[in-house]
Amino acid sequence: MYLLGPQRIYRAHLLPWQDQLRALQDAGDWMGAFHVGMELFDGRALAVMGLPRGIDALRKIVTPTxxxxxxxxxxxxxxxxxxxxxxxxxxxxxxxxxxxxxxQAKEQYARVGGVAIEFCVHIHQTDVLFNHIFHKFCAAEQRGTFLELLEPYILKDTLGALAPEVMQGLVEYYSQLGWVQRVELCVLHMDIASLDFNQVVRLCRENRLYSALIYLFNKGLDDFKSPLEELLLVVQDISNPHVQTCGYACFWLYTILQFCMLCYLRKKDIQTILHLYL
Incomplete structure (x- = not known):
């Protein structure tokens, strides 16, 4: 295409998609390059040359770039x-x-980490996020910054599974800062298979995180008996100095028994229940 200007004629042509990304990168427009990249990955980019129409084949080609x-x-x-x-x-x-x-340095690294997480989640490449990029942050002594950035994505169920090394780092880092309740919230949104089961169970026991403990046994082992027994031991321990802990344990014990009763009532009528307990 030729364009007539006041003093000269300009020639314009459509760049291949790789050259479009390279031109934005060379110009320092990283956010523009990521935006174009995500549109390419989604199959929404306009005026694209050299890519197949099928979304799976398209993603296979563009992902390495x-x-x-x-x-x-x-x-x-x-x-x-x-x-x-x-x-x-x-x-x-x-x-x-x-x-x-x-x-200030932490804020700058956090901005970079946020971009990396968003991009990796969008293009389904969390393996790269938890390997290459995580180690980059560790080498820059910004491990904690990276781990804190993951929490909102976990709570929104955008990241349902972490690499074992990253999950272990998250548990250790949050525990050192005394953020055990936040660890509990994260655990409740996690895929059990991605957790170091014994490590997280130990953390829950040490910090009396009973909702996470129940979730781990129920979801991970299909075991409904062990957490109930553990809660009973806590309630029966009259020497326990943590009054609030006993109250918390009683709440979950009552909740479990309530749901057990409701499940039983679905199969039995109320007269049968009364006959069993009176």
């Missing part, structure tokens, strides 16, 4: 942040300024 785009973004931004904050934080004249710079 999209992962390369993400890797280049992570490498470039991490290099910049390392130069911007690495020596600056160490050279801070006092603790207050050092803390401010540390917070």
């Amino acid at each position: 999209l992962l390369s785009l993400l890797s280049n973004y992570i490498d470039e931004v991490f290099t910049y942040l390392s130069l911007a904050f690495g020596s600056t934080i160490d050279a801070a004249p006092n603790a207050v300024e050092k803390e401010e710079l540390t917070v």
